[in-house]
Amino acid sequence: MSLIVQKYGGTSVGNVERIHRVAERVERARKEGHHVVVVLSAMSGETDRLLKLAHEMTSAPDERELDMLLSTGERVTIALLAMELRGRGVQAQSFTGRQVGIHTDSAHTKARISRVSADRIKAALSQGTVPVVAGFQGINASSDVTTLGRGGSDLTAVALAAALKADRCIIYTDVDGVYTADPNIVPAARRLDKISYEEMLEMASLGAKVLQSRSVEFAAKYSVPVEVNSSFKEGKGTLVTREDADMEGVMVSGVTGDRNQAKITIVGVPDRPGIAARVFGAVANANIVVDMIIQNVSQASMTDISFTVPKPDLRKAVDLVQLLSQEIGARSVAVTESIAKVSLIGVGMRSHSGVAAKMFEVLSREGVNIMMISTSEIKISCVIEEKYLELAMRTLHTAFGLDRVSAPALG
């Protein structure tokens, strides 16, 4: 008999019929003899509905009040599932984040978990009860409700799995696992049976929206085996786990694409020490996360500095950089929005050389110009023109041997 934490996302509890199906799955796991803890998100669309109401009230809603508002969505779904389970004769009880002891700091709307007590869950489990827990929410030291940021229900599930030393944390979602690439862009993409925490983290941070990044960090820290699986069909999912020998045999595990960046270039910057620190210090102070940076070789004591920022922050960043460029005596500021980033990810890169060289060669063969490059131990990213993104992803997917061998299953 094992202890399983099951987390269901917003689309999996999106209406009454789907909650019935979640109940069936929980009931089945109980009948198979497992202890089950269920973590739920709000019904899909509910968080957006509430946010819309908030912004109809006032232009900049207070964040403590936003948390009070947004935390209601999960309370609805946990109550509905618990009553459904009880109606079927499965002993179940709903619990809020507070009731299961998800303690957080006071950074409303993006709180960080400081401690998980899980006392009431342990008591419920020892009585054979299925605890149905509201994801996404916790409580701070003043006893005020906090929320963990978008995708925070994944974090709740992983944190509870860690606190309870669960055998597995299964994230039920609308896809059946982690793929070598987005199947909408790369039809030959394969589902991975296994992926390491590190690779998953790179995938998540590069825009593969399967698992929230912080939940992967948390899982890695406490070695929680996390399975990503579909709540809509039966079958195997992808296990996110510690790196093993198996994984290192594969050079590249996945290809990701990201259109969410824009490039800013400060042209004609006087090449003096401290200029870069000044620019990026100011940008960081404005809470804008810079992804990639390149600086040209200096010519006649002048240089160009290019960097990428998330598209939603572009206007703010440009305004700031315009001011800075005057202060530092730069010539001008140029903006390119039509860029994209294509990345290869794989723990195998550590032991296989030549991945970067092969990547550049493949892209150049297709006439794709590389504007910026950044590398880490298990990742290589290239910024290219946005229009080439799909082509680049498909070509790299094939070149690195990721294509599915057999024909795709129908349906």
Place this chain on the structure above:
Amino acid sequence: MSLIVQKYGGTSVGNVERIHRVAERVERARKEGHHVVVVLSAMSGETDRLLKLAHEMTSAPDERELDMLLSTGERVTIALLAMELRGRGVQAQSFTGRQVGIHTDSAHTKARISRVSADRIKAALSQGTVPVVAGFQGINASSDVTTLGRGGSDLTAVALAAALKADRCIIYTDVDGVYTADPNIVPAARRLDKISYEEMLEMASLGAKVLQSRSVEFAAKYSVPVEVNSSFKEGKGTLVTREDADMEGVMVSGVTGDRNQAKITIVGVPDRPGIAARVFGAVANANIVVDMIIQNVSQASMTDISFTVPKPDLRKAVDLVQLLSQEIGARSVAVTESIAKVSLIGVGMRSHSGVAAKMFEVLSREGVNIMMISTSEIKISCVIEEKYLELAMRTLHTAFGLDRVSAPALG
């Protein structure tokens, strides 16, 4: 500077525009120098929407889970109003029932308040903050959310006013006060400036849906002055307060009608001791509240027993009484659904004799037959044929001098 508890019902916070207007009213009270505590209901329709979801899940939803579900409605409105107030520069903060220390027993969906601490409200007030409190909800000794039953937000407001020794508790609703009769039935009905707790209680229990009964009991017990007023227009409301000499001068304060009762008659009951106790004991055990009872004079050791029950309980009551009538050897059971109860209410009845006689005479002059009569110190009720209810109410209203003297204001 006085301390005012303002409570707004579901229609008063029914949409974004209306919440803006509530914020205006709160802001005005603050500018006039008052300390303000706001208590809110859920948006009108929200509780029904949630109940519908619950019944779509399962036929008999668990009551603890219902409370988890239903308590979300008020959390939404308090968060929205608090962010709106802060957006206007009024210092405000939302609090749940738990956060303000509304402690209750564990009777889910109809919990009773056991203790009110109000610590966080006191702290907020001392900092000049407007606490915006979720009505209708509390917390039991296990730290589970409870709800106080329909209309429970009134009770929250009165209980907080009592705990805070507030100068006044204003219940803002969709009517501008308590009337001598339902103006939809009696166009000449007048708004009362003042009414005693006792009269208000009789009105409430007889179906005048302005204030929840338990909140009036609570207000009477702790002498909280409660004002009923309109959230949609400016002007005077009705003050519910201790009885005073003024009130006793008036013979009758109001006329109410109630169509919610049905009559059951057990025909041919053997006239032996203990029969009535057996019948009404069984009915009470089935949680059916009997309102009026009459027993005919015995003839040939046989008697008829008639009593009224709430219409929603009629089928259950009839099934039970059919069984009982066989056991006790009664002849038959008859049911009359088309009855109504008309009542006169007034603390003045204590010092004015002849109210009952005059009531019977007025009804008889209109050809209205009286089927049952019950009286209390400040109330006389008659059960009549339902079709005569409006006629009876209007005639009594005029006969007891309650009609408005001046023409009704337009709009």
